[in-house]
Amino acid sequence: MSEPSILVIYAHPAPQRSPVNRRLVEEARAVPGVRVQDLYELYPDFDIDGETEHALLAAAHLVVFLHPFRWYGMPSMLKEWMEVVLQPGWAYGKGECALRGKGYWLVTTTGSGPEAYRPGGLHGRPFADFLAPFEQTAALCGMDWIEPLVMHGAARADAAAIDAHAAEFRRRLAGYAGMALAAATPYLGEA
Ligand SMILES: Cc1cc2nc3c(=O)[nH]c(=O)nc-3n(C[C@H](O)[C@H](O)[C@H](O)COP(=O)(O)O)c2cc1C
Incomplete structure (x- = not known):
């Protein structure tokens, strides 16, 4: 393969203070492709x-x-990236639709635990509700939505939990990379 076929768009505003995402991006860098x-x-x-x-x-x-x-969504840099990169006629609408058929995999962390994401909890609604704009962005661009990998309670995760989560992330990423190498089609479901 001449070009990497998995692109990780990494956005952490304070990576030096990140126990979890910083570890995940290290894992990603170690996966061929x-x-x-x-x-x-x-x-x-x-x-x-x-x-x-x-x-x-x-x-x-x-x-x-x-x-x-961050504030029920993506960090501001990634929002800016979306505005600059996902142009009409290139990413969606009449024209190229350059992202059609590519996989869209959200890998994210929350500070709050799962108990906060329910009616009556701190954040008032299920976490899936906050994913609607992400999922619809993928749909508008004709991308294949892949079940997100979410670590809730990342702010208080201990070393063992981070290790387990990083291993799961790497396992799935390596699986998708293998599928790409084998020229398999859509990235739907589990690797
Ligand atoms: C400005 C800001 C906004 C945040 N917004 C949310 C949020 O909406 N929901 C949530 O559960 N955690 C929120 N958090 C907590 C972060 O998601 C959490 O610290 C992060 O996922 C931990 O990952 P890391 O170890 O890679 O930094 C926020 C943190 C900051 C600083």
């Missing part, structure tokens, strides 16, 4: 290079969005 775009490192002034990002996306079969949950 995976390319990591660390948005906060590459674009400290938020001046995202749309052409570069388009070229990387075009070469990928699977796009992994790796970031902590």
Whole structure:
């Protein structure tokens, strides 16, 4: 394979204070066929290079969005990335639809535990409700939505929990990379 076929779009506003996502991005870098775009490192002034990002996306079969949950959504850098990169006529609408058929895999962490994501809990509703904009973005772009990998309670996760989660992430990522190498089609379901 000449180009990595899995693109990890990594967005952590404070990676030096990240026990979980920082570990996950290290795992991703160790998997053959995976390319990591660390948005906060590459674009400290938020001046995202749309052409570069388009070229990387075009070469990928699977796009992994790796970031902590922030204010019920994605970090601001990733929102900016979406606005710059997912242009009409390129990503959706009349025109190229360059992302059609590629996998969209959200890998995220929350500070709160699962008990906070329910009616009457701190965040008032199921976590899945907050995923609607992500899922619809994938749908609009014709991408295949893959069941997200979510670690709740990441703020208080101990070393054993982080190890287990990192192992699960790496197992699934390596599985998807293997499927890409074998030129398998859609990234649906478990690796
Ligand atoms: C500005 C900010 C907003 C946050 N918003 C949420 C949120 O909406 N829901 C939640 O459960 N945790 C929220 N958190 C907690 C982070 O998601 C949590 O610290 C992170 O997932 C831990 O991962 P890390 O170890 O890689 O940093 C927020 C944290 C910060 C600093």
